[in-house]
Amino acid sequence: MNVELPPGVTAEDELRQRLPAVHAQSDLPDKVTIYEVGARDGLQAEKLSVPTTAKIDFIVDLVGAGLPVVEATSFVSPKWVPQLADAADVLAGLGPDLSRHPVLVPNMRGLERALASNAAALAVFVSATETFARRNLNMSLLQAVDAALEVTEAARSEGLSVRGYVSMCFGDPWEGQVKLRQVSEVSKALIDAGCYQVSLGDTIGVGTAGHVAALLRDHEAIGIDLDQLALHFHDTYGQALANVHAGLQAGVTCFDASAGGIGGCPFAGTATGNLATEDLLWMLTGLGIETGVDLKAVWSAGSKMTALLGRPSPSRVAQALTP
Amino acid sequence: MNVELPPGVTAEDELRQRLPAVHAQSDLPDKVTIYEVGARDGLQAEKLSVPTTAKIDFIVDLVGAGLPVVEATSFVSPKWVPQLADAADVLAGLGPDLSRHPVLVPNMRGLERALASNAAALAVFVSATETFARRNLNMSLLQAVDAALEVTEAARSEGLSVRGYVSMCFGDPWEGQVKLRQVSEVSKALIDAGCYQVSLGDTIGVGTAGHVAALLRDHEAIGIDLDQLALHFHDTYGQALANVHAGLQAGVTCFDASAGGIGGCPFAGTATGNLATEDLLWMLTGLGIETGVDLKAVWSAGSKMTALLGRPSPSRVAQALTP
Numbered sequence: 001m002n003v004e005l006p007p008g009v010t011a012e013d014e015l016r017q018r019l020p021a022v023h024a025q026s027d028l029p030d031k032v033t034i035y036e037v038g039a040r041d042g043l044q045a046e047k048l049s050v051p052t053t054a055k056i057d058f059i060v061d062l063v064g065a066g067l068p069v070v071e072a073t074s075f076v077s078p079k080w081v082p083q084l085a086d087a088a089d090v091l092a093g094l095g096p097d098l099s100r101h102p103v104l105v106p107n108m109r110g111l112e113r114a115l116a117s118n119a120a121a122l123a124v125f126v127s128a129t130e131t132f133a134r135r136n137l138n139m140s141l142l143q144a145v146d147a148a149l150e151v152t153e154a155a156r157s158e159g160l161s162v163r164g165y166v167s168m169c170f171g172d173p174w175e176g177q178v179k180l181r182q183v184s185e186v187s188k189a190l191i192d193a194g195c196y197q198v199s200l201g202d203t204i205g206v207g208t209a210g211h212v213a214a215l216l217r218d219h220e221a222i223g224i225d226l227d228q229l230a231l232h233f234h235d236t237y238g239q240a241l242a243n244v245h246a247g248l249q250a251g252v253t254c255f256d257a258s259a260g261g262i263g264g265c266p267f268a269g270t271a272t273g274n275l276a277t278e279d280l281l282w283m284l285t286g287l288g289i290e291t292g293v294d295l296k297a298v299w300s301a302g303s304k305m306t307a308l309l310g311r312p313s314p315s316r317v318a319q320a321l322t323p
Numbered sequence: 324m325n326v327e328l329p330p331g332v333t334a335e336d337e338l339r340q341r342l343p344a345v346h347a348q349s350d351l352p353d354k355v356t357i358y359e360v361g362a363r364d365g366l367q368a369e370k371l372s373v374p375t376t377a378k379i380d381f382i383v384d385l386v387g388a389g390l391p392v393v394e395a396t397s398f399v400s401p402k403w404v405p406q407l408a409d410a411a412d413v414l415a416g417l418g419p420d421l422s423r424h425p426v427l428v429p430n431m432r433g434l435e436r437a438l439a440s441n442a443a444a445l446a447v448f449v450s451a452t453e454t455f456a457r458r459n460l461n462m463s464l465l466q467a468v469d470a471a472l473e474v475t476e477a478a479r480s481e482g483l484s485v486r487g488y489v490s491m492c493f494g495d496p497w498e499g500q501v502k503l504r505q506v507s508e509v510s511k512a513l514i515d516a517g518c519y520q521v522s523l524g525d526t527i528g529v530g531t532a533g534h535v536a537a538l539l540r541d542h543e544a545i546g547i548d549l550d551q552l553a554l555h556f557h558d559t560y561g562q563a564l565a566n567v568h569a570g571l572q573a574g575v576t577c578f579d580a581s582a583g584g585i586g587g588c589p590f591a592g593t594a595t596g597n598l599a600t601e602d603l604l605w606m607l608t609g610l611g612i613e614t615g616v617d618l619k620a621v622w623s624a625g626s627k628m629t630a631l632l633g634r635p636s637p638s639r640v641a642q643a644l645t646p
Contacts, residue, residue: 018496018527019529020493020530021501021530021534023531025533171343178344204341207343208343208346208605209348210345210609213348235561237343237605238564238599239602241564241565242564242568244565245532273639279561282531283531283532283561285531286533286562316559320528320559320560
């Protein structure tokens, strides 16, 4: 793997010298899957239009870094998310095997476009809260769940794998606190419809470690296995890695993260701040948990994208390693 | 308590709406002591000279926020740390009861100055590594430990309480990895000499949660109780709160933190980045752990100081709450 480092970057031997000491814990998983969302969740809210070739390069670099799944784009309406209007071109640039590049699809129209672009893996999303569904999708919560289930079933019948995202699992900017069972029932509906995994998102980043443990226990209480769940944290209030730690202890083995921490400005008080893949990797490295992912290569890919976006990476690791 | 909020700050009811849901965990402590280090550890490396009155106001605000211990300053040589050359004036402005305002003292000369300023509580420090002792103090590790023990014993005989800091516990920028037993033996020497508590510092911020658990177990293995220990994390690689989580689970009940995350620039790859008190409080609030500290008041105090220093706070919570 030939990795181009950002200008002035710490030499490789110095990086190795700095890496955390490994102290494996017998009560944690041996292996974890990092589900990379930088190219989709990270870029979707960016105002600066990123060239399609830069997106493809970013995804290819992340695959080269060893990430097993790199979500590629979203077939939402270009009116809503102009940044991802080039979804078909991104997939064309990545093909022909798109099995490790899921695409987000909001509705049946998006599914048609995804199928026409040879997508092999989908993700659908739904909010755990009424207000968010109404504001974001202009539907009731039940209508939004039904729409996601319809897409899931149609995609499954075409032989595609489908992942579900549930947003606002730990708090809602309008409703405040969100009941555990309200979330786990949405998860169960997605799993029952054929989603192989549901990713529980702390979209506004307010949740803490005890909440993670409680929410996972509630999912187990209604018959959901932890290997059907992933966790998706935002570092808005600095809680993401403590929450991952709680998730690992509960037995979760899949975590979403965004290379370079891409996904909004860390200095804005908004629902932004994806957990940086680099920061997650630092912790997993220290815990002796295998991911198959090369930290330096992710850092390099993330640094190239944040440089293109014209701002420093919010990743603490990227900041510490970049002189 | 009359708290002056930073300009344009979120209204109080909105802050309350945003606070994390409380999910207490039966395996965690009910109460935790936050040992506030912003005025000393936070400011010591600042190049911009902070007026003495602003330091005193900062400390008084932090006491008003409910912090039980606010380390005030350091009687190091003004040649080494010009920022803290006003140590005597800071104490004079805080007196007469200085029991909740420990001062850092590097040697017998510093102890004399601290005693002349009516200090009631001291902190001494020593590195866990040879190279850091030689570079920072121009002594061997054994000489540095002996010097700290000499100060500790002299201060104890004057009736002062003494806390010990051990730095480089999780890694050293020159030596790389640091053996657990090397750290715990330094801690034991400080406790045997009369320190009521030893704070284990991850000065370069590289450690991860499993390392925390292992280091605490090693301290217990040589007869140190966890209530004799505190943990002092830097967020350089984003690990601070995950490490606090591991410390809480082991049973530690005292954590160092710095209001506003003061203690160096988050965009510099140096041994900086104190855990922000605000970020720690967010997690402890969500875990239902009592601290007696008001988040809004700490945020206000930290915001005033970071505004004076002319840069945004590296605290994620402060960033998220400040529009």
